[in-house]
Amino acid sequence: MESIADMGGTRGWGPAHPPSGDEPVFEQGWQGRAFALTLLSVWVSGQNIDAFRHAQERLGRAAYLDDGYFGRWLNASELMLTDSAILAPGAIDARARNLTGEDVEEPPIPAPARPDYAPTARGSLRIVDNAPAFSVGERVRAKDISPAGHTRLPGYLRGHAGVVELIQPAAVLPDTNAHFQGENPQYVYSVGFGSRELWGADAEPFSVTAELFESYLEKAS
């Protein structure tokens, strides 16, 4: 889906920040707790990592950006937990206000509705019977598509042609797995794109590789 999360090539974000030497893993205490809560919430909600990334994609601009990386993890956790009816919408904010001494009514605990879903194996890698559809060195094009749901095909690559550089192990397709519609395992290809193919004749000379699932690709003539 079109989302704030799909940032590749977008403008308006200002300069890059020089790395600082000794940044703590969690600059503020809540960030570590939000991190751990998120890892556990994926499991508690009966969802998966693709659904978690899709939850991030569905956040509004403020929910995605205002509290940084761990803020968006927290907000995505809330979305997964309310989608699976582990928490009622508004439950976190009501509790947070009560923690500050307000006295607001908290919504009742809903009947859990976890997705009807179980992975076929741990992790995302899978063995598939078929041979890869594309070979190393072959010219391919990223399909010019705009899926309504989750996808890992970045907008800036759509419609552009590149060359298969590596065939990576087959893996669960995020586009369906995020929606609990099956794993659809397929080969993943590291495809190299020239900067001028992506950004036009004035671009700096460089190349970009991305890992693209087989169903994102078509043969390029």
Place this chain on the structure above:
Amino acid sequence: MTTTSGSGGRIPPALRTEALEQLLTERGLIDPKAMNEIITEYETNVGPLNGAKVVARAWTDPQSRQRLLEDGTAAIKEMGFSGRQGEHIVVVENTATTHNVVVCTLCSCYPWPVLGLPPSWYKDPAYRSRMVREPRAVLAEMGLELAGDVQITVRDSTSEVRWMVLPERPAGTEHLTEEELVPLVTRDAMVGVAKVKAP
């Protein structure tokens, strides 16, 4: 989704985190001990020191280097590093003429077992958006000026494949042992936004 309170003020994330933790623990859905273990694990055990050990080994042992470049996941696992976000790690080598740099434009995918959790600049929208559009300019802003003839390859981590850069061993370190090389190797060099400097 609700991220603002009814009274109009935004509820700070620290407070919302505490609320979520309470809501899940009081129903027995999560164990606070498990939470603390996760936090401690990523604060103390899983960090760029792991990757630095992998790099120093590759710099001092040609067979290890070859194995690392051929099967990064296995070579890294043999050194004791595996786990979340490390299902399939591919290692690419930076040289005087070719430069790889890693980004995740869609979220902030990063090879946790060897580098730990990503630093703030890696998660920054400016880095995520611009690295695939003008890497030479972004690297310069971050303090790395590359010569005009250096070929840049940006690795956008769009699947569960994770990339790690094997940085170029700096001149003047030929006499150093593997153990002496480890502290020279920085996280930034293993992502590709810096070079390793001789001491």
